[in-house]
Amino acid sequence: MGKLTGFLIFSSLFTGLVVAADWNILKNQKNKNNGVGDGLKKYCESWRINVEVNNIRGFDVVPQECVQxxxxxxxxxxxxxxxxxxxxxxxxxxxxxxxxxxxxxxAWIFDVDDTLLSTIPYFKTHGFGGEKINATSLEAWMRESKAPALEHTLKLFHEIKNRGLKIFLISSRRENLRSSSVDNLIKVGYHGWTGLILRGLEDEFMEVQKYKSKARHRLVDEGYLIWGIIGDQWSSFEGLPIAKRTFKLPNSMYYN
Amino acid sequence: MGKLTGFLIFSSLFTGLVVAADWNILKNQKNKNNGVGDGLKKYCESWRINVEVNNIRGFDVVPQECVQxxxxxxxxxxxxxxxxxxxxxxxxxxxxxxxxxxxxxxAWIFDVDDTLLSTIPYFKTHGFGGEKINATSLEAWMRESKAPALEHTLKLFHEIKNRGLKIFLISSRRENLRSSSVDNLIKVGYHGWTGLILRGLEDEFMEVQKYKSKARHRLVDEGYLIWGIIGDQWSSFEGLPIAKRTFKLPNSMYYN
Structure with missing residues (x-):
């Protein structure tokens, strides 16, 4: 009987430990679901995929319930x-x-932000798309030239250049960020582009899509053949002239 | 002591039941991960999102490891x-x-398959995109006119019609499927469209995107203003003339 009691105490304790371990796994599973409930996760995933395929356009902020x-x-x-x-x-x-x-x-075209350089460090401390973008604060951060490279784009950038394509960076950054942008790009490993096109004063009030179309137009007028564009915004692809192919990188933090 | 033993037996059994319940929850969690490992799930999710944003084009079959x-x-x-x-x-x-x-x-344009009607019942018994499409077998199924409606598109179809827009269905189905297609559409609740455009003999060897552009061109020539297109394929949106807006529905089973 003593043996049985001992066994049961041991077995009970052991089972208790297994249960505790299981609850932890379950908790982790829940955390893996982005710390949000199933219904909310489903909603936010739908929101994100519909941003990615360009069904949801022109949003100012990420819906508050989806920021996390x-x-x-x-x-x-x-x-x-x-x-x-x-x-x-x-x-x-x-x-x-x-x-x-x-x-x-x-020619090959790249966006800059969230294509060559990541703005995630900025958005980490600025609400991850949940706050309306404050241009002054974002530009101050850009002026620090400390955005990291997106590692895989960096590798591809050099691959494309080595194939003999001329690389053009068309960004919606403003012209007064030129030297900080160049510094930042060089510092993280980008070099050898043929043109870095930024928004001049005359482009500032133009829609991003129109400004980028205009920039492509100029390239085509100069005799360039645009083999492809890599960007995180649909406004980089739309309008004429079109590129032979376009490649969309994910970004559901902001829209421009 | 008898009481303690009884308590321990009870407690041990009870804890055992909780453990069993937990293992089931864990198993279900695993099944909820699509029955596939985390690495594979991540890969297949990347494959799917890149199909949805039109980075991956012209695939014949879903990669075998992602069919599930x-x-x-x-x-x-x-x-x-x-x-x-x-x-x-x-x-x-x-x-x-x-x-x-x-x-x-x-005017407003809809695709037919996987926009108005669902082909999922067909693909359920034909490898879910993992087998190369057998046109004969797919057309035989279409001829049975038993594809269900996508419920939310059905509701929207009537909303759009009731706003006074003329509805055109532009499908890559062949002309010889006209009566089965009409039967099917009517049976599940679609009616009142202005045109159902199918692929005639002369269009059969044309790329889907070119055929659909040509169909839109004809509408514009007839004086129609295309306010929007809803489709599950990028080939429904690309090329000229463009619609004012396009809306992409998900479909990662096939590409045309």
């Missing part, structure tokens, strides 16, 4: 995996698509 | 939520965007 979800996504390995897959498709396209003209007029 | 994931997604409440959110954005657009011309020439 977006923060989790934008700092997750899924965000990295989604970006890497997009860039893998660029490599695949380049290896199979194009016989370059080789006349020095083969 | 795609099957789970396409039959999930997340797929429904994603579609509903897209359609909500249409309602939002319609309520805020447009002063219709009111001349009988305001």
């Amino acid at each position: 979800y977006i923060q989790k996504y934008m700092t997750s390995s899924q965000y990295k995996a989604d970006s890497e897959k997009a860039l893998e498709e660029v490599t695949f396209y380049l290896s199979s698509c194009c016989t370059l003209e080789g006349d020095g007029k083969d | 994931y795609i099957q789970k997604y396409m039959t999930s409440s997340q797929y429904k939520a994603d579609s509903e959110k897209a359609l909500e954005e249409v309602t939002f657009y319609l309520s805020s965007c447009c002063t219709l011309e009111g001349d009988g020439k305001d």
Whole structure:
């Protein structure tokens, strides 16, 4: 009987430990669901995918109830995996698509923010899309030139350049950020682009999509053939002239 | 001592039951992860999102290792939520965007398969995108006219019609499926469209995107103003003339 009691005490304690361990796993599982309930997670995932496919346009802020979800996504390995897959498709396209003209007029376009450089460190301390963008504060941060590179884009940037394509960076950053932007880009490993196009005074009140179209137009007028664009905003692809291919990187923190 | 033993036996059994319950929850959690490991799930989610944003194009089959994931997604409440959110954005657009011309020439375009009608029942028994599409078998199924409606598109279809827009269905189904398609559409509740455009003999060898552009061109030539397109394929939106807005519904089973 003593043995049985001892066994039961042991067994009970052991089972109790297993239960405790299980609850922790369950709690972690819940945390893995971005710390939000299933219904909310489903809603926020729908919001995000509909931003990504350009069904939801022109939003000023991420819906308040989805800020936590977006923060989790934008700092997750899924965000990295989604970006890497997009860039893998660029490599695949380049290896199979194009016989370059080789006349020095083969061109490739990149966005800057959240394509070459990450603004996530800024948004980490500014509400992750949940606060309306304060241009003064964002520009002050850009002026510090400390945005990190998106590692996979950096690698691809040099691959594309080494294929003999001329690289143009078309950004909605303003012209007065030129030297900080150049500093930042060089510091993290980008170099050898052919043009960095920023918004001049005359473009400031133009819609981003129109300003970027106009910039592409100028390139085409100068004889460039635009093989592709990589960007995190649909406004980088839309309007004429179109590129042969476009590649959308994820970004659900802001829209421009 | 007898009491203690009894308590311990009871407590041990009770804890055992809790453990069993927990293991079931854990198992369900694992199944909720689409029955696939975290790494594979991440990969397949990246594949799917990159299909949705049109970075991955022209795939013949879903990657074999992702078939189970795609099957789970396409039959999930997340797929429904994603579609509903897209359609909500249409309602939002319609309520805020447009002063219709009111001349009988305001038009709206829908795809048919996986926009108005669901092909999921067919793909349920045909590998969920994991098998190359067998046109003969798919057309035989279409001829049975038993595809269900996508409920939220059905509701929106009538809303759009009731606003006075003329509805055109532009489908890559072939002309010889006209009567089965009409039967199917009517049976599940669609009626009152202005045109159902199917692929004639002369269009059969044309790329889907070119065929759909040509169809829109004809509408514009007839004086129609295309306010929007709802479709599950990017080929429904691309090329000229463009619509004022386009709305992408999810579909990662096939590409055309």
